Amino acid sequence: MTWLQVIVLSVVQGLTEFLPVSSSGHLRIVSEMFWDNDAGASFTAVIQLGTELAVLVYFAPMIWQILTGWFRGVVNKQHRGQDYRMGWMVIAGSLPIGVIGLLFKDAIRDGLRNLWITASMLILFSLVFIIAERTGKKTRSFEELTMKDAIIMGLCQCLALIPGVSRSGGTISGGLFLGLDREVATRFSFLLAIPAVLASGLFSLPDAFSPTAGQAATGLQLLGGTAIAFVIGYASIAWLLKFVGNHSFEWFAAYRIPVGVIVMILLATGVLQPL
Template sequence: MVVEESMSWLQVVVLSLLQGLTEFLPVSSSGHLSIFSKIFFGHDAGASFTAVVQLGTEAAVVVYFAKDIYRIAMAWFRGIANADARGDEYRLGWMVIIGTIPIGIIGFLFKDVIRESARNLWITAIVLILFSFVFLAAERWGKQNRDVDPKTLKGMDMKTTLAMAFGQCLALIPGVSRSGATMSAGMFMNLSREAAARYSFLLAIPAVLASGLFSLPDVFDPQAGQSATGIQIVIGVAIAFAVGYASIAWLLRFVQNHSLAWFAGYRIILGLVVIGLLTAGVITPTLTSA
């Protein structure tokens, strides 16, 4: 795999803004970074840059949900020490931990495929379109009548956690969308959109933080994609944090009264545009063919 030149400051700023805007929307942030990198900058920045800049958006999740995270963590530690203190929040802590295991295993075993072979714009465009119909199916057949509090997630169970955990694994493919896959899985298990979105955020924290930290050395000396300097990474993470924080608040309000079909429509249009550009030879599908 060929490694391209260093990233420009314009590219870092644009992609970091894009990461913050799209990380929490069910439109695939990794797919957007790959597509926009090729269209506007002629290169794919690479999976390592994508993983590291996600640290900014995940920091936004940690700050936004700080009270929830603290409450769940304290309940988990109390429950570990005292069996009589094991309530809903203790169990929710275990659900997040166990729900992180599948993506950790699959991400580690297939890391080379994820970083190289899967970053093909034909795959991204087709997945953007096809997975949109999963959103529509979740809206159509998900009853959204489960007795799960959308604010505290009281009532969540392990079966729903595992369904959303394996949905999260699909997000390793650019074009799927982590939030879209996990929310759809939750809705198929009859969660409301708001409860599915909130749990999706919590479930993503350990996996994305681990992925970003694991990829940090590679972003300075990548095996594929472009390299970035330390200050570029710091600025990129800061931009993604600020924009991502605003995106979380917006999405949680939006899903209370609006269908995922809005995002499905956008994804289908974007996928068709990318297929058109690939067919016309305006952009190339992979890094090696650039």
């Protein structure tokens, strides 16, 4: 990979990781459009560590509170409050994507990266956003989250393994269908992504240097890309949390659908290649 490619893709990662527009889908499209090549799922997984570090820093007080509450509850039954339950909810909600990611890792790194699939998911999953926004009650608070909510949102997170769906889009839509407030669903989506993204990035690190599919990157390029993704990702979190307080996710559907249509036209005319 060239440094220009690393910088551009890292900026795209930082901008799109937390927005429900699919960062993996955008990285796949930009790679093919400008470099006629797929950077690869392993490169994507590694630079996601930068955006996930942004989550750790931005939500550090909340994460620390949940961690300490969970450990206190494990040691002493008298301290099993909301933070203890939240810790278990994050763990339980993270398990589905870990299991499915390992079982289908070859398909994720190869077959599912077909741009026809990416474009189709950009369009089709936008309809899910619209339905979730219009049918979800959006009344339940953070304190009302249950283990059932966590598991359902965790299953929805598995859809993000398909480029074009969006990790945040899948989990937030699941939360809206469950009646959660839009900001509550968004915040829990961020927490739910931490174990999955960290595990995926660390697991993919060796393959990023000598990928079985995609392009190889040097250690310095991976470090630089991760740093860029962190800075831009941190700003994206702040913007999204302000946005969802007063705006519908249908705005993102209005962006995703034209992008999906454009990609399909470029594929049909041979400007872009599906693989």
